[in-house]
Amino acid sequence: MIEAGPALLFCPADRPERFAKAVARADAVIVDLEDAVAPDAKTRARGALIEADLDPDRVIVRVNPTGSADFVSDIATLSQTDFRTIMVAKAEDPRAVARIDSRFAVVALCETAAGVVAADELAALSNVRALMWGAEDLVASLGGTSSRKRNGRYRDVARAARARVLLAAGARGISAIDAVHLDIADLKGLAREATDAAASGFSATACIHPAQVEVIRRAYAPGVEEVGWARAVLDAADRERGVFSFEGRMVDEPVLRHARTLLRRAEVAPEV
Template identity: 50%
Template sequence: MNWVPPGPAWLFCPADRPERYDKAAARADVVILDLEDAVGAADKAGARESVIATPLDPARTIVRVNAHGTDDQAADLEALKQTEYTTVMLPKCESAEQIAALAPLNVVALIESPLGAMTVFDSLAADNAIGAMWGAEDLVAAMGGNSSRHANGEYRAVAQQVRSQTLLAAKARGLFALDSVYLDIPDLDGVRTEADDAVAIGFDGKVAIHPSHIPVIRQSYAPTAEEIDWATAVLDAVSHNRGVFTFRGQMVDAPVLAHARRIVARSSLS
C-alpha cells in the first residue's frame, strides 16, 4: 500500500465544480473528485480539464474515474497523467483484473453491483488495491429494485449483506474499508447513527455527499477522553504483565489490546 488515509471523514466533490474544490479540501480529511455519477455526459470533458487545472493535495485527494471498459475511463486516465494524483476510486469494480489495469495508480474499489459483491475478496487481491467502499443505490438498481432502505431508514437485508461482505473482504486482505454515503442530507442524527455503527464494526472511515456530514462523522470517530485514558492505561500495563491479565476488573487479551491500539490511533486523527 502506497497511500494511507489521513482521516476518517471523506467528501465527494463534483469534478465539474472546481469552485468547490478548495472548500471541500478545507473541510474533509479526503476529497473524492468525482468524474463519474456527479458529472453529466456533456460535462465530463470540462470536468477533466478542471481536475488538471485546479490541483489539490495528492495526499488528501483521490479521483473517482468512470467504470472499467468505458471510453470515459480511458479519457479520465489520460487526464490524470497530467496531474500528481496517484489514487483513484474504481466504480462498479468486479474483478482484480479491472483494478490491475489501473496500475501504477492505487485503487479504492467501489463495490456496487451483484457481481462486484460476489467477487470482492478476489478483486482485492490486486497488488494496487488499497481499500474498498460499498454503494447501495447502484447495487439495488442493478438488481431491479427501487429502494435500499426501509421506511425507518435502516438498510434492507441485501444492502446490509454487501456492506458486511465489503468490510470483511477488505479486512481479510489487510486493506482499509469505507462506509457508504448517507443520502438524507438534513438528517444529521441518521448520519451519526450510521457513523457510530461504522466505528463499532471496524470501518476506517465514512464517505459524505455534503459538507454538513463531515463534523458528524469526525465526532463519531473521535474517541472520548475516557476511552483515550483507558486505552493508554491498558497499553502501559502491558509492560508490567505477561500474556492475559486483568486491568480494572476486565480481562485483557489480544483482541482487547487491538481495540486499545485502534482508540489511540483514532485519537491521533481527531
C-alpha cells in the same frame, strides 16, 4: 492503505469553484468524474481537473467504470496531472482492475451485486489500496428500489454487502470506506452509522455535504473515557503476564489491540 480519513467528501468534477473549499473542509476530497457529472459535461470536468491546484495527497478521483470510453478518457486526463489515487466506479472485473496503469493506487468501489461478490478478488490485487461499498447502485443492480427501510435503517441485503466488503478489505490488510448517507438532514442517523463504522473497523466514511464532515469526525474520534481506558489497560498489561482481569473484564491480546487502535485514532483525530 488509504490514510486520509475519516471524512471523505465527494465533489463534482465540473464544479471547480468548490474544490478548494471541499479540501479545506474535509480530510480528503473525492473529485467525481462519474455519476455526479452529466455526460455532456464530462469533457469540461476533465479540463477542470487538469487545471486544479490541489494537494494530490488529499485527492481521490472517482473515474468511470473500466471498459467504458469514459474510463479511457479519465485515465488519459489524470496522466496529465499529479493525481494518482483513483476510485474505480462499479468495480466488478478483477482482471480489468489489475490492468490499470501501475502509476495509480486504486480504491475499488463495490457497488453492484457482481462487485460485492468479487470483493475478495479485488482486495487481493496489488494495486488496490482500499475497498468502498455503495448501497443505491447495489440495490438497483438487484432490481430493487430502496436500500433502506422506512425507519431509515439499511435492508438486510445492504448490511450483508457492507459486512462482506469490510471483511474482504480486512482480510487483505487494506482500508475499507463506508458508504455515503444520502439523507443530508438526518445527522443523527449519520452519526449512528459512522459510530458503528468506526467501531467495526472502517477507516473512513464518505459523505456528500460539508455539514456531514464534523459528524463523521466526531464519530471516529475516541472519547475522553475511551482514551483513558485504553491507556490504563495498556499500562496494566505491562505489569501482567498473559490474560488478566481489568475493571472486571477479561483482557487478552485482542482487547489490547482494540486499545491500541483507540489511541492511534485519538492521535490522528482532527479537531472538530
